[in-house]
Amino acid sequence: MWNRLFNKKSSVQRKILVSFLGLIIFPLGLFSYASMSVSKETIRKKEISSSLKTLELIADKLNIMASDLTAISNLYFANSSLYDLLKPPQGLGIYEENAKKDFLIKTMINYKYAYTWMDYNTTLFGKNGFELHTYYEGRKIGLDSIKNEPWYAEVVKANSGIVWVSDPSPKLIPTVDDDHFVSAVRILKDFESGTMLGIFLISVSESFLYKQYGNAVQDYEQVLLIDDKGIVISAPDKKMIGQAISSFGERTNKLADESGHFTTKVNKRNMLITYDSVGKTGWKIIAYTPLKELYADIGKIERLTILLFLSVLAISILVSYFIARRLSIPIQRLFTSMKKVEMGNLSERSDVTGEDEIGELARKFNRMVSRIEDLRDRVSAEQEMKRKTEFRALQSQINTHFLYNTLASIRSMLMIDPPEKVDAIIVALVRLLKKTLTEKGEFIPIAEEMDNLRNYIRIQEARQHEHLRVVFEVDEQIMHLKTLKLLLQPIVENAIFHGIEPKPTPGTVLIQGELSDNKVWFRIRDDGVGYSGFPPSDTELDITELVLEQSAGMGLRNIRDRIRLHYGAGGELSVISRSEGGTDVVLSIPAIMDPEELKL
Structure with missing residues (x-):
């Protein structure tokens, strides 16, 4: 495409227009692209920074929650009344046991009111069958029913340390009043013997966890809370809870650092992933931000930029076209003038004006054409003068040669022929000289050339007596056409003197003329001895150049020079x-009725 727009044959206007547009479009497009790239990167960095700060605040809030839950757990862990209830049944009486149980329930309620910002529930299981829940008074669940849960062995192994467990058991759902929850779990041991007395759980529902971060993110963002095993423990879409993060196409090795960000595809959508850690629990909070929504404002800027780009481009094209046209029109006008001069119109002058380089070029062009026109006229005049001079010289040479031969013939006739015959020959000579030596012009009708040739042949037949016979076979349709004066007489003269006269027997000269292919063809044929130095051959030979090099071919050289002078390559x-x-x-010349036709 570029080659079509900007090649050697392109107009100046197109080249200027393409150059201007290239200088405008490329920098403008590059600037727009760089601007959009910088804007995208700036928004991306700001979003990452903002998201990480938000996640850090959420993580701090969850760490506070974990710290408070740990503190509550420690309160229970240090309560002696609790251990009395968890000891074997023989440790307390029925009345005393109920009293301590009521006291423990009141204590649990008081602890809950002490941390009113948290919505949590407490569950206590004793190996002795004791069981207590904050707000649950239904059927006993029993410690044995949860011993088979996979986290139970981990809690026992932690030796009174807190273990964070998500959805510990479906059987505990009634104690929390939510489908999903997380619990801080630890065992209770006898301080004296170190014997395990029971297990203690402080649970918060998933809905409470969601409240900690749900209002802190944008509508188009999605936030997940996962535990240390990569299991989702809280999400806006509750169907995702309990599923592994890897099932969403996310590899946990990308979340190895405490916090960070990366870009990936989730469900065929480009996402910006930011994450932070909840140090107290080992959880991670992950934010998914769709790049499409992230760059929504960029889309508006892109459309505005494209609109501005197209507007500037349209204006640039109009301005560039106007400038290119203003610059190229004088050049096109000057080029048109040059083409006319090239076609031979030397009267053409450029009308381009101005004080710039193009105007100066036009003025120099006009001066150059004027000088060429003057030189043409001068050369034409000189050529015409030279042509006339050469023609007079050729004519003089032809006439001198002809008169010499003719007078020699008359001299011979005076000795042997009667005066009447000699008088007739002299009359024929006078008629011939009268027509050939006038300044009438170089071109005459073929009919007149034939009359001159017949007068010349009468003289030669009188001189040769019965030794010469001349036959004319000239087509009547060429008689009105023009030919050079004295074109055929020297050829016939050569045929007689160099062909017939040396022949011991009578000879014949045949003069033919016809029209073919818009040319007039003359053939002068003799049956004489031929030119000396050319032995007989079994085939026809073209001896033109060899004859013209001999002294006997001087008359033919004059004929050829006259043909070239007047007809050029046409003769x-x-x-x-x-x-x-x-x-x-054989002689061929253009078929013309007016010598002016040779100039066309």
């Missing part, structure tokens, strides 16, 4: 030696 002359003897001189 031809050839000399052919025939196998049966004799010579043919």
Whole structure:
């Protein structure tokens, strides 16, 4: 495409327009692209920073919750009344046991009111069958029913340390009043013997966890809370709870650091992932931000930028076209003038004006054409003068040669022929000279050339007596066409003097003329001895150049020079030696009725 728009044959206007547009579009497009890239990266960094700060605040809040739950757990862990209830049945009486149980229930309620910002529930299981829940008074669940849970062995192994467990057991759901919850679990031991007395759980519902972060994120963001095993423990979509984070296409090795961010595809959508850690629990809170929504404002900026770009481009094209046209029109006008001069119109002058380089070029062009026109006229005049001078020289040479031969013939006739015959020959000579030596012009009708040739042949027949016979076979349709004066007489003269006269027997000269392919063809054929130095051959030979190099070919050289002078490449002359003897001189010239046709 570029080659079509900007190649060697392109107009100047197109080249200027393409150059201007290239200088405008490329920097403008590069600037727009760089601006959009910088804006995207800036928004991305700001979103990452903002998201990480939000997650850090949520993590701090969850750490506070974990600390408070740990503190509550410690209160229970240090309560001696609790241990009295968990000891074997023989430790207390029925009355005393109920009294301590009521006291423990009141204590649990008081602890709960002490941390009113948290919505938590307490569960206590004793190996002696004692069981107590904050707000649950239904059927006993029993410690044995939860011993088979996978986290139980981990809690026992922790040796009174807190273990965070998500959804410890479906059987505990009635004690929390929620489908999903997390619990801080620890065992209770006898301080004196170290014997395990029971297990203690402080649970918070998933809905309470969600409240800690649900209002802190954007509508288009999704936040997940996962435990140290990569299991979702809280999410806006409750169906995701309990599933492994890896099932969403996320690898846990990407979440190895305390906090960070990365970009990935989730359900074929490009997402920005930011995360932070809840140090007290080992949890991680993860925020998913769709890049499409993140760059929503960028989309508006992009559309505005594209609109501005197209507007500037349209204006640039109009301005560039106007400038290119203003610059190229003078050049096109000057080019048109040059084409006219190239076609031969030297009267053309450029009308381009101005004080710039193009105006100066136009003025120099006009001066150059004027000088060329003057030189043409001068050369034309000189050529015309030279042509006339050459023609007079050729004519003088032809006439001198012709008169010499003719007068020699008359001198011979005076000795042997009667005066009447000599007088007739002299009359024929006078008529011939009268027509050939006038300044009438270089071109005459072929009919007149034939009359001149017949007068010349009368003289030669009188001189040769019965030794010469001349036959004319000239087509009448060429008689009105024009030819050069004295074009055929030197050829016939050569045929007589160099072909027939040296022949011991009578000879014949055949003069033919016809029209073919818009050319006039003349053939002068003799059956004489031919030119000296050319032995007989079994085939016809073109001996034109060899004859013209001999002194005997001077008349033919003059004919050829005159043909070239007036007809250029349109005229031809050839000399052919025939196998049966004799010579043919073939001449072709353009078929014209007016010499002016040769200038077209």
